[in-house]
Amino acid sequence: MKVREMHDVYTGALNSPYCVELISTEEGVDALESDWNRLSACAESPNVFMTYSWFRTWLRRLICDDGRGQLLPNLLLIRQKEAVVGIAPLVRRIVTRPGFRRQKLEFATHHSDYNELVVGKDVRALTHAVMDYLASSARDWDLVDLKEMRDDGNRIADMEAAAASAKLPYRLFWEEDKCLYMPINAPWSTTRKEKHLRFARRACVGLEERAGEGFRVRVTGQPQLEKGLLDRIIAVESQKRIDGLPLPPIIGKYREVFQSLFDVLGPQGALIIVLVEKNEELVAWRFLYRCGTKLWDYMTAYDYAYSALSPGTVLICAAIDYGFSHGCDEFDFLRGMDTYKLRWTHEFRRNRRMILWNSRWLSKLFAASYVRHRVPVSQEDHSHL
Structure with missing residues (x-):
């Protein structure tokens, strides 16, 4: 095993074909666009939250919010010979308090509903390469906190095996929020x-009966082509209520992030917007990502003045119909057990969270604090201490 100064390149465990390189600058991230897009395009289970566009767009904004000294790229680039074969999209968050300084590695943003440790084909081998690197560079971090990890296939089992092999202590939890989903196996007229x-x-009949007033439902798979659509969406979002109380905006707060996602994901057919309109007035919208044959229901809002029409329900009906006609087989509500979701389905998935630490006393102290305040929500919690 050879590690260069500052752990910028790690040649891997004995007989490993991989070399792991640390990318810690924004310029370094920018240079990966082509390779990252190639790896994402080959993924068995497409995930918009693991794409270059998602990571780069959010990283740029969060660095502005947190400051360049507090949030840095900590992306791990995995090579086999000279070819880029994997990427672990992490960031380094530096928290300073009187008397201590903590460096935590994590995924870039909590706005991602499904995270994965690596992007690449041979997930098991790449996961071992990442864990070996983390073990070799343990003096450069205090905690690794991996939230909202989906377990499609054997990803979580691979992570546990790789952490144990690298002799990294860890603890694995269920995330509290469940992800409800339902199959799309027929058009809405049948469903x-x-x-x-x-x-x-x-709800659908009620809106259809008012078509003469100018109400209509439509779906756009190219939202970037509609001038002013994002601003109309933000205007409706500002009226969003839960139990009659206004909610802080997300799209309005991060307008440049979502404009970038419109511009990049729209032409790829990965961003779908379902709309209810009354003539030229936008009444309601749903923001969906298409990941392979799955529709991911990311966000929604409606004008509170039209709440009696149940526009959110109508939007889901239209999304199901769109999904079936475009070859989708599943509608995923993503995180949260909201009451309206439970009217549609009770099928759910649960993400995992993994916390890793190292042998230094400060790392153990931080880990103990995290673990102590996160009581496992299931007896199925696994630990390796």
């Missing part, structure tokens, strides 16, 4: 006949 969806049928 609406299911007994438990009577509420949705009523």
